[in-house]
Amino acid sequence: MKAMSGTAIPAKRRTATRSGSRFWAKALRNRYLYLMSLPFVVWVFVFSYYPLWGWLMAFQKFKPGKSVFEQKWVGFDQFKTLFQDDMFYQVLRNTLAMSLMGLVAAFTVPILFALLLNEVRQMFVKRFVQTVSYLPHFVSWAVAASIVTRMLSSDHGAVNDILMGLGLIDKPIQFMAQGHLFWGIVTVSDVWKETGWNAIIYLAAMSGISSEQYEAAKVDGASRLRQIWHITLPGIRSTIIVLLILSIGHLISIGFEKQFLLGNNLVRDYSQVLDLYSLQYGLQMSRYSFGVAVNIFNSVVSLILLFAANGLFKRITKESIM
Amino acid sequence: MSTRAMRKGAPWTDKALDAVIAVILIVVTAVTIYPFLNVLALSFNDSTDSVRGGISIFPRDFTWENYKVIFSFSGLVTGFKISALRTIVGTALGLVSASMLAFTLARPDFQGRKFVSVFLAITMYVSAGLIPVYLLIKDLHLMGTFAVYILPGLVSAFNVFVIRSFIDGIPYALQESAKIDGANDFTIYWRVILPMTTPALATIALFLAVGQWNSWFDTYLYNATSPHLTTLQYELTKVLQSTTSGNNGDYRSANMTQVLSSVSPESVKMAITIVVTVPILVVYPFLQRYFVQGMTLGAVKG
Secondary structure (H helix, E strand, O other): OHHHHHHHHHHHHHHHHHHHHHHHHHHHHOHHHHHHHHHHHHHHHHHHHHHHHHHHHHHEEOOOOOOHHHOEEOOOHHHHHHHHOHHHHHHHHHHHHHHHHHHHHHHHHHHHHHHHHHOOOOHHHHHHHHHHHOHHHHOOHHHHHHHHHHHHOOOOOHHHHHHHHOOOOOOOOOHHHOHHHHHHHHHHHHHHHHHHHHHHHHHHHHHOOOHHHHHHHHHOOOOHHHHHHHHHHHHOHHHHHHHHHHHHHOOOOOOOHHHHHHOOHHHHHHHOOHHHHHHHHHHHOOOHHHHHHHHHHHHHHHHHHHHHHHHHHHHHHOOOOO | OHHHHHHHHHHHHHHHHHHHHHHHHHHHHHHHHHHHHHHHHHHOEOHHHHOOOOOOOOOOOEOOHHHHHHOOOHHHHHHHHHHHHHHHHHHHHHHHHHHHHHHHHOOOOOOOHHHHHHHHHHHHHOOOOHHHHHHHHHHOOOOOOHHHHOOOOOOOHHHHHHHHHHHHOOOHHHHHHHHHOOOOHHHHHHHHHHHHOHHHHHHHHHHHHHHHHHOOHHHHHHOOOOHHHOOHHHHHHHHHHHHOOOOOOOHHHHHHOOOOOOOOHHHHHHHHHHHHHHHHHHHHHHHHHHHHHHHHHHOOOO
């Protein structure tokens, strides 16, 4: 027993040093790879990981000019204030409402659009329509907002002109000034801007379906609608699932650009979302700790959603993104 | 019998389907393109005439006046320069960082491969949020500098993974034979891998360029008080905010009082919108060519 352990330890140590030197020998061989990656790793650490340290502020009453350690610790007070703020629930409602509407629209419309486009047999037409369809994706939200407000303007905007021309309304609707229309406007703007772009991935998946399947279906006398239902849709099933999981994960972090640019003081009760709320409290009112608490809430909820969606789909369909 | 009936039935429904699809696609195309043409027409139309309405895709009373006026705003000229500069610098540096990282991650013999992959992937799902990043930028004294447009977003995990999956498709034997010829890893990256990665690089370059050109929020957040660092998009958002009902923007007071008599804020808005959009249209044929493959590259797992 004694003898065994006596020999065992040096043996272990030997292999340890040997593997240690092997490690360094390999590291030396990898030196260029390290040189080419480590600077960027440090970069990512500074700009993506280091700010997470700032989350501590949410448990303090942060005053600028002092270091994190000199601040007053307040535990969960910021979160208590947050959850007692009526404004927070309004903002959360807006965020979730616009996210859900966006999710449903951004999820169904591009699939429908891709299905339609996939049925077009003239390549020229197909390419032309597709080329036009993703143009709005590449313009900024500032441009999109400018265009949307122009189209919806009560002052000879195209939408009002058409509705008046059709005799559906007698006087122009003030689209941008009515809170209850805001969620719809954001969703439709999003559909206008992103449908063509989001359809690309489905079209790519559709082009991967073998033509033999369609031939066989044709021989069996299946109509094109039946072919779409029984071949095309099942063919893009896994693409649909992966994209759905991803968008559920991003449900709460819908961004704020559209809301910021399309919103105005008249529709504030419907346009304010979590990020803008944290911005308003955190920066404009200098309640940094409170703003950080909102950010944490946002990040944590979106992570939970992502894992939940992934787990759920793993169980149901045996497919996952992680 | 039933098969025959279906075969007979199929062409009729198929023709109807074709017609329905044609109508829908025409409407979709019109809805997509009309707003741009309408804004273009309005930007070239006399501003007092525009108020009467009825402009669709052609100007009724053609004029250059709106453009003359907006290019007399100093903010717009500076904005154009800064936007162009950040697009060039941001795209170049973004490409270097993404391709280098992708190269190292695609190397099976790189020790740090697993760690760096996970380290990057996490950043796609966890973000500290606006306020902590804002305070970091402030602590690093990047407020009111041009660098704030480039540095924070320099490394994008998504771009790295897209390029990596492309490099994974290049036979590793090429790198090995270069190594036998005495090339070091940097030479392999520069002379062997980069030239073969051009399609992926072109895609990422366009993503980066469009992203840089279209940014306005960093200007709003960090450089709003530095007029010499303003961007075109930010100038447009200022006009937007000042012409939207319910907001009291500063743009009108700062820039427009001098010219308000000659053109309306709405015409100014239309002209700036076009100026901001045109560069995107110029690169659109290139975007076209590369991005479908970029999208499908990005669809890979992980």
